[in-house]
Amino acid sequence: MSEKKPALGFETGLSFRPLPDEVLREFERWREAGRLGFMSLPGDEDLLSASLDLAGLLGPQIDTVVLDGIGGSALGPRALLSACGTRSRRVLITDSPDPRTIEAVKRGCDPRRTLLTVVTKSGTTAETMAVLLDLYEWLPSDIRDSRTVAVTDPEKGDLRKAASDRGWRTLPIPPSVGGRYSVLSPVGIFPAALAGLDCRELLRGAASVSEDFQANGPSSLAARIAACYLEFFRSHPVHVFFAYADCLYDTALWFAQLWAESLGKRLDLSGREVWTGQTPLASRGPADQHSLVQLLMEGPPDKFVTFLRCNARSSALPGGFDGYSSIEWLQGRSLEELRGAEAGATAAALSERGLPVAVLSREGTPCEAFCGEVFMALEIATVLCGLALGVNPLDQPGVERGKILTFKEMGRPGYR
Known part of the structure; x- marks a missing residue:
């Protein structure tokens, strides 16, 4: 015991x-059999370090994170950030293609001090992709690719391909971790690190x-x-x-x-x-x-x-x-x-x-x-x-x- x-x-x-x-x-x-990948997340030092290192690199350039995701890609990070609070940068979560919500986010943020973090394991989620199109265009053209991070499958999906084609920084969601079980992966860890939480x-x-x-x-x-x-x-x-x-x-x-x-x-x-x-x-x-x-x-x-x-x-x-x-x-x-x-x-x-x-x-x-x-x-x-x-x-x-x-x-x- x-x-x-x-x-x-x-x-x-x-x-x-x-x-x-x-x-x-x-x-x-x-x-x-490798089907319960969420069980391995607490001990995955490489995955944790990837999130912490990227947060450390991008954090000084921004004061706001806009997390574009839905379902587990949004509910997990929101639960974590609501419970613990944010201690440095604010994190706004857009989990609905409601135009009033998206316009309110844009009105309340400085696009030159904002990081767009797009989260979808499949890389194909329609709501997430629609919000990506809107917010990516809103970011200034000279910095938008350096201020967009994709958190997605390590190999497949259109979001992974777009990130590769446009030079976006990326973090992987392990293939064996489903969306609703992903809060302890970069899905939750990366925004939490940017918010100043002890991951x-x-x-x-x-x-x-x-x-x-x-x-x-x-x-x-x-x-x-x-x-x-x-x-x-x-x-x-x-x-x-x-x-x-x-x-x-x-x-x-x-x-x-x-x-x-x-x-x-x-x-x-x-x-x-x-x-x-x-x-x-x-x-x-x-x-x-x-x-x-x-x-x-x-x-x-x-x-x-x-x-x-x-x-x-x-x-x-x-x-x-x-x-x-x-x-x-x-x-x-x-x-x-x-x-x-x-x-x-x-x-x-x-x-x-x-x-x-x-x-x-x-x-x-x-x-x-x-x-x-x-x-x-x-x-x-x-x-x-x-x-x-x-x-x-x-x-x-x-x-x-x-x-x-x-x-x-x-x-x-x-x-x-």
């Missing part, structure tokens, strides 16, 4: 069966989870999360992921994509129709106590609820409102004390109502190690659940039909 444990805690009063040994063995077979600490946090899983198997953090989630997967078809800190709401949105795309499948691994899935719902506490909790408390009892919690520094609230009972009682308390009490009380109320509740938490404010632990734990748990359910947690065939119909609608050659 390993003595090295992640600081991230997983607490629940629920009873659940441990993962079957066969699921753990299957995970290991997939890892040994080594991020990867150390992730490594503590993967090492714990490798050493401790069914009793590890990631395996316990998977076993608990799996126990209620079919009986509770909605998974509410309640982030009890504003800075963690983007992590809830990241989880929603990870969970939905990985486990929402029509076919199992044998090709049999199963139509499996559990709908994730990203929520923000305490705000959503005033919107969703009524449904959770008195609506259909079909929800599993995960609380993601952390602490924040907060000073005592001032006085001056004696005689106003609804205000006076809060004097001398703190914002953090109220938020923490509400999180605990909401979890207790939902448990009393009979809903299954689990809590992911870590002492202290969100930091790079915290994010690394959360990302790796939930990625491993998601793959374990997929293998236990007999579906492929790495593909997303259901996304393709919409793409094809979009291409037909716009008259793309070969799709009419």
